[in-house]
Amino acid sequence: MGALNCDEKRPICSNCISSERLCGYAELTFLAMQPGGAGRKRARSQESPSSSSPPELPSLAQPDPPVNMLHAELFYHLSTKTLPSLSENDSSLTILPEETINYGLAAPYLMNELLALAALHLSIIRTPQKEFYRYHSAQLQNHTLRLFHETKLAHSGQVSVPAFCFSSILGLHLLCDTLAFRDDDFQDFLDRFIHYLRIHRGVRTIIKGNWGFLKQTSLGGVLTEGEARLDNELGHEEVCGRLLGLIKKAKLGPVTTRIYEQAIEALQRSMNASKDDTAGGGRHGATAWPVMVSVEYTDMLVERRPEALVILAHYAVLLYRCRDMWIFDDGGRFLIGSVARYLGAEWREWMEWPQSVLVGSADQCQAAGS
Numbered sequence: 001m002g003a004l005n006c007d008e009k010r011p012i013c014s015n016c017i018s019s020e021r022l023c024g025y026a027e028l029t030f031l032a033m034q035p036g037g038a039g040r041k042r043a044r045s046q047e048s049p050s051s052s053s054p055p056e057l058p059s060l061a062q063p064d065p066p067v068n069m070l071h072a073e074l075f076y077h078l079s080t081k082t083l084p085s086l087s088e089n090d091s092s093l094t095i096l097p098e099e100t101i102n103y104g105l106a107a108p109y110l111m112n113e114l115l116a117l118a119a120l121h122l123s124i125i126r127t128p129q130k131e132f133y134r135y136h137s138a139q140l141q142n143h144t145l146r147l148f149h150e151t152k153l154a155h156s157g158q159v160s161v162p163a164f165c166f167s168s169i170l171g172l173h174l175l176c177d178t179l180a181f182r183d184d185d186f187q188d189f190l191d192r193f194i195h196y197l198r199i200h201r202g203v204r205t206i207i208k209g210n211w212g213f214l215k216q217t218s219l220g221g222v223l224t225e226g227e228a229r230l231d232n233e234l235g236h237e238e239v240c241g242r243l244l245g246l247i248k249k250a251k252l253g254p255v256t257t258r259i260y261e262q263a264i265e266a267l268q269r270s271m272n273a274s275k276d277d278t279a280g281g282g283r284h285g286a287t288a289w290p291v292m293v294s295v296e297y298t299d300m301l302v303e304r305r306p307e308a309l310v311i312l313a314h315y316a317v318l319l320y321r322c323r324d325m326w327i328f329d330d331g332g333r334f335l336i337g338s339v340a341r342y343l344g345a346e347w348r349e350w351m352e353w354p355q356s357v358l359v360g361s362a363d364q365c366q367a368a369g370s
Contacts, residue, residue: 070136071115078118085121085326086172086283095222100165107162109151110169112144117173124180124326134181141173161217171200171287172327179319179331186338190301197290197298204291229273229284239353240268243314246350247307259296263311266292274318283325286318306343306350313339313354320357333358 083097095103104111119137123130148166174196182189215223247260266289274285300308313336320332336354343351 074115074118074122074136077122078114082118082121083114095165095219099218103162103165107160107166109144109147110162110166112140112147113166113169113173116140116144117169120173120176121326124176124329137173137177141170144170161214161219164214164219167200167204171204171291174200175287175290176327179327179334180329182331182334186342189334189338190304194298194301197293197301200290201295201298226273226284226288230269230288231272237268239314240264240271242353243267243311243350246310250307252307256300259294259300260307260311263293263297263308267311267315270315270318274321282318282322283327286322286328289315289318306347309339309343310347310350313351317354317357 079097079101083100087095087097100114104114116137119133119140123133123137126133144166178189178192178196182192211223214220244261244264247257247264252260269292270285270289272285273288274282297308297311301312316332316335316339318332319328319335320330322328323330323332336351336358340347340351340355
């Protein structure tokens with residue numbers, strides 16, 4: 001049988017779906033805005049995109065300017081707002097902004113992704129110009145993915161500090177875009193979240209196996225601290241223990257049980273990191289779990305297996321606890337509520353803890369306002 005070529009249908013081509021392979025075309029178009037489509041909308045806003053062309057701003061309409069003023073604006077915002085917001089309150093888990101920028105200057109694919117993240121940040125905090133900045137965020141990310149796939153690194157497996165930074169920033173970008181620009185269709189949201197898991201894993205596989213080398217670089221302190229936070233055994237052992245007990249009681253078979261057990265073990269480690277009271281610790285836990293879950297667990301999400309969705313809802317608590325950060329906003333609340341509605345009353349016992357977190361938070365807000 002001859003090889004199937006990608007037919008370039010969005011978001012993933014039909015041939016790649018049928019052959020169960022990662023669609024390279026999808027990697028380059030994950031954030032591309034669809035012409036004439038409904039588009040993704042910010043949960044806090046009722047605006048919708050009107051076209052796939054970049055919305056115009058008067059200050060940026062000058063023909064052939066000698067300096068790309070948009071990129072200058074994005075670079076300024078990156079260095080003064082976006083990167084500092086990621087290391088706020090806890091720099092031990094984050095590379096310093098100036099160091100990140102220096103790596104970006106040495107690796108064009110990283111600099112393009114950094115500017116794309118800054119544009120995404122602006123699309124969230126400047127609501128009237130949301131579609132303008134999101135469009136350019138998508139264009140920059142498409143370009144950076146193209147640049148990355150053209151590097152020797154993408155084909156040789158050789159690792160570098162800029163490549164690790166790229167992987168981390170790309171993961172934040174994709175997660176934020178998935179959480180922030182969504183509609184009320186849970187099935188569509190879940191498909192996009194699964195796609196985020198796959199794209200991020202595809203880049204992270206290049207880093208895998210080079211951890212020892214990376215710890216000998218300037219990243220050593222950050223990586224060592226991150227590992228220590230994941231393994232500190234401080235958080236929610238009873239929650240994960242109860243969830244694992246429900247899985248074993250369901251008698252799903254040894255293979256399926258082991259897949260879920262590994263996902264819960266990753267959840268426990270992420271909760272350990274999130275137990276830290278700092279903003280950095282919470283973010284570290286919220287972004288660690290998607291990197292650690294297996295391909296097999298992701299396949300369970302594709303199949304909409306109820307137990308896999310329950311585990312996802314437990315992870316969403318980590319997102320919910322980071323809701324004050326622009327990256328996550330109310331994505332955790334949406335995910336917990338959506339899973340609960342999708343599964344229905346039959347799974348109430350399994351969903352008890354995630355839902356109790358939402359109820360408890362609401363009660364605290366009411367008490368504070370009374």
